[in-house]
Amino acid sequence: MSNSIDENKIIKHSPEQSSPVIIENDEDSNAPRSSNSTTANASSQKQILLLAKKFSLNAAFLPEIKQAPIEDRAFRRKKIDELRKQQNMEAIVLRAIQYCSDENMTDRADQDWFSSFVILAEGISNKNMQDLWAKILAGEVSKPGSFSLKTLQTFRTMGITEAKLLAKACSLAMSDTRRKNIRVISGAYQVPTLFNFFNKQRQQQLDLNQAGLSYADILTLADNHLMFEQETESHSLAKGEKIQFNYNGKSVSFVAKKADCILTFYKFTPIGTELAHLINDNADESYLSILKTKLSENFSITN
The missing domain is CATH 1.10.8 (Helicase, Ruva Protein; domain 3)
Known part of the structure; x- marks a missing residue:
């Protein structure tokens, strides 16, 4: 630690203090306090010092004569942890x-x-x-x-970032009526035949990144066992056949315009499906509009 830091101005330590107390930031008690803004604006050195103090790990920053016995410090840290x-x-x-x-x-x-x-x-x-x-x-x-x-x-093991990604995936997700199978539709195509093989409109692939869910995000969700990273397909639909989905509380119907049309999607894992029930219904209307436009060659989508 650099000698330019005055530890005693940052950390206050009382060797006589034996009862466990959660220590707050050392700031003017009359000034408005916001622990989030204080931490965000502090240097990395000060943030470590503040964390060390809060968890009773700050003795090493003090002169040895001012340090409480290590047994007392360990006991106090344990008590602070229990209280927290x-x-x-x-x-x-x-x-x-x-x-x-x-x-x-x-x-x-x-x-x-x-x-x-x-x-x-x-x-x-x-x-x-x-x-x-x-x-x-x-x-x-x-x-x-x-x-x-x-x-x-x-x-x-999840953090805020992963939880936000899950919430984003849920805002795009379609499910059956019981929400047992949840998936993010990624495209559609018609099974190739001699008559449609050269039709450039036979296959459509959505750019989920435009909806705020990149493939890197999908891989992160897959690493957390929330979504499968490989696309899955629906069964081959006959012309006029309908699949009914629940889209964040709304009923959405996909009707095949041609024979042998297939939907592609990224499917939630069983763990992801359970955790999806924690997320409030928050439909992304722009994504639904993209679906209706991009998949219009093979499917009629109504809600």
Whole structure:
């Protein structure tokens, strides 16, 4: 660490302090405070110092004479961690209540599932992610079996970026009426025959990047076990045959204009399908317009 940093101006340490206390930023108490803006505008050095202080790992920045015994520091850090986890879980449970009804239920919540849920969720401090964990808890209690432990473990490794990508994919996704099979339609084509082989309009491929979901995003979702990276196809539709989809709460019909028309799409994994239920319906109308225009050669699309 550079000698130009005055650690004592950044970190205040009390060796006599034995009770665990969450330390706030050292700023003018009379000034408006915003931890997010403060962290965002601080240098990388100061951000590390602030994090070290918050998690009671700041002793190394102080003169040895001012350092509390390492046993005390370890105990204090453990207590701070326990308090933080307790605060996180209380916030998540409080949020979950808001998503539940007060009606009587026939199925009792699985305590083993809840115990695993607590272990995985207790380290989540971000408010947006806490809200998603609260929805998982409310959904599982309301309908046991909605979220598997494998899904919870996958979700635990996700960050805000991945959650936003999932939300974007959901805004483009079509599903069956039960939302058991969720997919993002990527194109369509007619099975090649002797009569249509040289027809340049036989195949249409959507540029999902225009809708805000690049192939790199799809690969990221695939790495998080939320979506398959390889395209899948529908069955071959006869002329006039219809497929009905649910598009974020709206009914959308695809009717084949010709014989042997096929839809292509990226399909959500079972884990991605479970987590998609956390995302509020938020249809992307521009994507629906693109579908109607780009696939008009082979399909008539109505909603």
